[in-house]
Amino acid sequence: xxxxxxxxxxxxxxxxxLRLLARVAAILLAAMTLSAxxxxxxxxxxPARVISLVPSVTEMIFAMGAGSIVVGVSSxxxxxxxVATRPRLGALVDPDFERILTLHPDLVIAYGSQEDLVxxxxxxxxxxFSYRNGGLDNVTATVRRLGxxxxxxxxxxxxxxxxxxxxxxxRQAVKGRPRPRTALIFGRESGSLRGLYASAGVGFLHDxxxxxxxxxxxxxxxxxxxxxxxxxxxxxxxxxxxxxxxxEGWTPTRLAQERHVWDALPALPAVRTGRVYLLADDSLSIPxxxxxxxxxxxxRVLHPxxxxxxxxxxx
Amino acid sequence: MTARSPLTRGIPVVLLCFALMxxxxxxxxxxxxxxxxFGAVFSRRVPFADNIDAQIFFLARLPxxxxxxxxxxxxxxxxxxxxxxxxxxxxxxxxxxxxAGASLGAMVAITFGAMLPTGGVATAGLAGAGLAVLVVxxxxxxxxxxxxxxxxxxxxxxxxxxxxxxxxxxQYLSDFAETYRALRWLMGDLDVVGYSSIVTALPLLxxxxxxxxxxxxxxxxxxxxxxxxxxRGLNVARAQRVAFFSGSLATAGAVSIGGPIGFVGIIVPHxxxxxxxxxxxxxxxxxxxxxAAFLVACDVVARTVAAPLDLPVGIITALAGGPFFLWLxxxxx
Amino acid sequence: xxxDAVDLEFAYRTGRRSAxxxxxxxxxxxxxxxxxxxxxxxxxxxxxxxxxLLSGALGPTAGRILFDGRDLASMSRRxxxxxxxxxxxxxxxxxxxxxxxxxxxxxxxxLGAFEIEGPDDxxxxxxxxxxxxxxxxxxxxxxxxxxxxxxRVIIASALAQLDMRGTTAxxxxxxxLVLDEPTASLDLKYQLEVAALLTRLNRTRGMTVLLSTHDLxxxxxxxxxxxxxSRGRVLAQGTPAETLTPSLVSTLYDIEAGVVAPLxx
Numbered sequence: 083x084x085x086x087x088x089x090x091x092x093x094x095x096x097x098x099x100l101r102l103l104a105r106v107a108a109i110l111l112a113a114m115t116l117s118a119x120x121x122x123x124x125x126x127x128x129p130a131r132v133i134s135l136v137p138s139v140t141e142m143i144f145a146m147g148a149g150s151i152v153v154g155v156s157s158x159x160x161x162x163x164x165v166a167t168r169p170r171l172g173a174l175v176d177p178d179f180e181r182i183l184t185l186h187p188d189l190v191i192a193y194g195s196q197e198d199l200v201x202x203x204x205x206x207x208x209x210x211f212s213y214r215n216g217g218l219d220n221v222t223a224t225v226r227r228l229g230x231x232x233x234x235x236x237x238x239x240x241x242x243x244x245x246x247x248x249x250x251x252x253r254q255a256v257k258g259r260p261r262p263r264t265a266l267i268f269g270r271e272s273g274s275l276r277g278l279y280a281s282a283g284v285g286f287l288h289d290x291x292x293x294x295x296x297x298x299x300x301x302x303x304x305x306x307x308x309x310x311x312x313x314x315x316x317x318x319x320x321x322x323x324x325x326x327x328x329x330e331g332w333t334p335t336r337l338a339q340e341r342h343v344w345d346a347l348p349a350l351p352a353v354r355t356g357r358v359y360l361l362a363d364d365s366l367s368i369p370x371x372x373x374x375x376x377x378x379x380x381x382r383v384l385h386p387x388x389x390x391x392x393x394x395x396x397x
Numbered sequence: 398m399t400a401r402s403p404l405t406r407g408i409p410v411v412l413l414c415f416a417l418m419x420x421x422x423x424x425x426x427x428x429x430x431x432x433x434x435f436g437a438v439f440s441r442r443v444p445f446a447d448n449i450d451a452q453i454f455f456l457a458r459l460p461x462x463x464x465x466x467x468x469x470x471x472x473x474x475x476x477x478x479x480x481x482x483x484x485x486x487x488x489x490x491x492x493x494x495x496x497a498g499a500s501l502g503a504m505v506a507i508t509f510g511a512m513l514p515t516g517g518v519a520t521a522g523l524a525g526a527g528l529a530v531l532v533v534x535x536x537x538x539x540x541x542x543x544x545x546x547x548x549x550x551x552x553x554x555x556x557x558x559x560x561x562x563x564x565x566x567x568q569y570l571s572d573f574a575e576t577y578r579a580l581r582w583l584m585g586d587l588d589v590v591g592y593s594s595i596v597t598a599l600p601l602l603x604x605x606x607x608x609x610x611x612x613x614x615x616x617x618x619x620x621x622x623x624x625x626x627x628x629r630g631l632n633v634a635r636a637q638r639v640a641f642f643s644g645s646l647a648t649a650g651a652v653s654i655g656g657p658i659g660f661v662g663i664i665v666p667h668x669x670x671x672x673x674x675x676x677x678x679x680x681x682x683x684x685x686x687x688x689a690a691f692l693v694a695c696d697v698v699a700r701t702v703a704a705p706l707d708l709p710v711g712i713i714t715a716l717a718g719g720p721f722f723l724w725l726x727x728x729x730x
Numbered sequence: 731x732x733x734d735a736v737d738l739e740f741a742y743r744t745g746r747r748s749a750x751x752x753x754x755x756x757x758x759x760x761x762x763x764x765x766x767x768x769x770x771x772x773x774x775x776x777x778x779x780x781x782x783l784l785s786g787a788l789g790p791t792a793g794r795i796l797f798d799g800r801d802l803a804s805m806s807r808r809x810x811x812x813x814x815x816x817x818x819x820x821x822x823x824x825x826x827x828x829x830x831x832x833x834x835x836x837x838x839x840x841l842g843a844f845e846i847e848g849p850d851d852x853x854x855x856x857x858x859x860x861x862x863x864x865x866x867x868x869x870x871x872x873x874x875x876x877x878x879x880x881x882r883v884i885i886a887s888a889l890a891q892l893d894m895r896g897t898t899a900x901x902x903x904x905x906x907l908v909l910d911e912p913t914a915s916l917d918l919k920y921q922l923e924v925a926a927l928l929t930r931l932n933r934t935r936g937m938t939v940l941l942s943t944h945d946l947x948x949x950x951x952x953x954x955x956x957x958x959x960s961r962g963r964v965l966a967q968g969t970p971a972e973t974l975t976p977s978l979v980s981t982l983y984d985i986e987a988g989v990v991a992p993l994x995x
Contacts, residue, residue: 272510273517275590313457317431349452402847484824620824630811630839675825
């Protein structure tokens with residue numbers, strides 16, 4: 083009994099400094115927030131210091147000719163090459179709030195799910211622009227919305243129109259051609275066909291595949307991605323398999339090795355006819371201004387005779 | 398008192414478990430998310446390369462059923478061995494950090510797969526498991542003639558924590574897509590695509606099971622305590638070493654096939670003991686057979702219940718096995 | 731003479747540079763076949779270590795032990811198990827074995843690696859259960875037994891261990907039953923029961939018994955030969971009448987002689 087009460091007393095004493103510490107931290111944070119320059123951007127003004135934690139949006143800002151206003155990027159930004167000169171401030175799960183504050187941004191571009199970050203930015207009177215992934219339409223819609231927000235409506239409109247025109251050209255090139263049943267794979271264990279992930283019926287990759295003249299074999303599943311079992315893959319009988327590898331380090335030799343892994347399923351129509359294509363490029367997963375390039379790469383493997391053969395893919 | 402060993406009373410249960418296992422393996426390939434024609438599956442007229450039905454049966458479902466049986470049986474038997482070795486009913490194949498080591502290897506292979514030579518996740522998992530086994534053995538052997546079960550447990554728990562920290566570090570350094578795939582690997586997956594991963598792990602599992610057969614009586618004696626076992630003529634240090642290495646080998650092989658599937662290794666031995674008693678000569682074969690049947694059944698559920706989604710089988714083992722085990726436990730008291 | 735120990739010394743290795751203290755220091759004793767020998771001493775006197783040496787679980791750092799004329803250190807594990815059976819102070823099981831299963835575990839050294847107990851082993855287990863009055867417990871789960879019942883079952887397991895294959899019920903077992911503090915965790919009723927059991931085994935079956943205890947009255951009532959052990963050395967040995975004197979006992983336990991007298995009454 084006495085031991086218990088003693089322990090209780092000790093923990094009460096120990097927890098008091100903790101509570102004090104928390105209070106001090108809160109006060110410091112508030113002070114920091116107040117001392118930050120009053121940069122609450124009014125709608126209509128042109129933000130001059132923008133931080134983008136979303137690679138696809140970073141690309142959009144650069145592509146509309148406003149790269150100079152970007153003062154910080156996410157840890158996953160690699161394009162355009164200029165981003166290498168900007169400080170990296172974390173990404174979806176680990177934004178570095180303190181460093182964001184010290185860069186005095188007047189606009190921070192964040193993912194829609196980063197509610198905590200947006201709340202803290204609000205507290206610091208820093209405006210934010212919320213981005214969510216969506217279908218292919220969402221790319222040009224985001225460009226236009228962004229142009230509005232950055233006060234660069236004309237630049238944005240030019241970019242959106244160019245993307246739409248490029249996509250239209252790809253659509254036109256494959257028009258009327260038979261649409262091969264295609265499985266778009268964007269992840270698996272290296273060296274085996276285990277842990278296959280495929281694009282399903284929602285999202286910009288699915289939309290790009292359909293636009294490029296392919297019939298998504300998993301298009302009926304209303305999800306962005308799907309773990310595909312061997313049984314399901316065999317049952318869906320894709321005529322073409324397109325595999326995209328977005329991480330670094332995929333040499334042509336490795337891609338050729340990985341291509342042979344598919345020989346484990348010889349009855350798959352795509353394997354039998356040799357139509358398994360491995361594409362390696364980190365742009366392939368970014369729903370940004372380069373989506374038309376992705377569409378064209380898909381279209382070139384799906385309908386090689388629709389294009390002049392100026393570009394070869396690993397096959 | 399009869400003139401027959403009390404062992405004979407449990408033999409019908411072992412045979413029943415064996416029959417369950419065989420039935421599960423035979424019937425599982427006939428159930429799936431796709432309608433296939435079983436006439437076409439066994440038809441000789443269509444060449445195999447053109448026969449999608451036969452390929453679904455022989456390349457997707459049958460290897461999966463065999464993998465489930467092998468993994469389930471191995472994990473359950475290894476669980477019984479570790480519980481006997483550590484004299485602790487809460488022990489399981491993953492207690493000593495073997496699965497954490499295998500997971501670390503697999504995480505590295507998934508995350509940095511592009512930079513590794515082909516060979517892949519299973520090999521990396523085996524390497525990680527081997528590393529964990531050697532570290533735990535060196536620690537537990539350092540200050541004793543035999544293995545100290547206390548030191549084994551403590552070093553296992555510590556190693557688990559250490560490897561998990563490294564796993565999280567690898568995860569933190571990796572890309573989104575890879576993080577998700579790595580997480581999915583940790584949930585366990587029996588879709589082995591053909592027979593190569595089974596064939597690779599089979600030699601390890603055969604060696605382990607030969608050792609298990611020899612271990613049944615030594616494990617009985619060990620549950621009296623190391624000194625009492627030694628006084629009855631058992632070479633305690635050797636029995637402990639054999640149990641540790643064979644259990645580890647079996648666990649590493651199973652994890653290399655199916656990832657760290659949980660629950661089977663701890664629950665099945667207990668379930669079996671409720672029926673056949675404590676004698677390891679019954680517990681080990683019954684656990685192996687029942688564990689196999691159980692995991693095959695769980696995998697059938699996992700791949701059909703939410704088709705076209707393929708649920709992680711570890712979720713099914715816990716959801717199906719947990720309440721059933723609690724019910725058995727309550728009914729018995 | 732069944733067991734003959736000469737000038738035994740033992741020290742636990744500590745890993746430190748300095749020489750570790752001797753836990754057993756120059757002990758000589760012998761156990762005649764068919765006798766009950768008790769090692770008596772206070773806690774920490776080295777009783778348990780000495781028993782481990784005499785039963786072959788530990789090897790002495792110096793000195794030698796002869797069992798039936800053979801060097802104990804040269805005997806194989808199985809040969810040792812055929813001749814020396816040990817009953818530990820307490821037995822905790824990891825799993826719910828039945829009493830019969832526990833008793834049959836005593837037959838381990840008689841069976842091949844994959845051999846199943848045969849009629850001989852079951853008969854041997856039956857005799858052991860009869861001898862300890864626990865046949866009615868055969869199918870009970872060990873953890874459900876009382877402390878005294880558990881002790882009897884473990885003794886039965888040890889008897890099954892010493893009962894050589896092919897020997898008849900009447901043949902005196904040429905073995906040694908070693909018990910470490912057989913009554914330490916039992917209340918008075920079970921202490922008397924164990925004392926009666928050991929005496930009966932000794933009288934009717936000629937069983938040789940070596941035990942350690944710190945209980946004067948138990949030693950006096952059961953043992954024919956008593957070894958007083960103090961700080962690893964033999965203080966005195968002989969019959970209970972010779973050794974359990976107020977002066978020796980007060981030296982052994984480091985208490986006033988006047989207090990000892992009523993204990994010995």
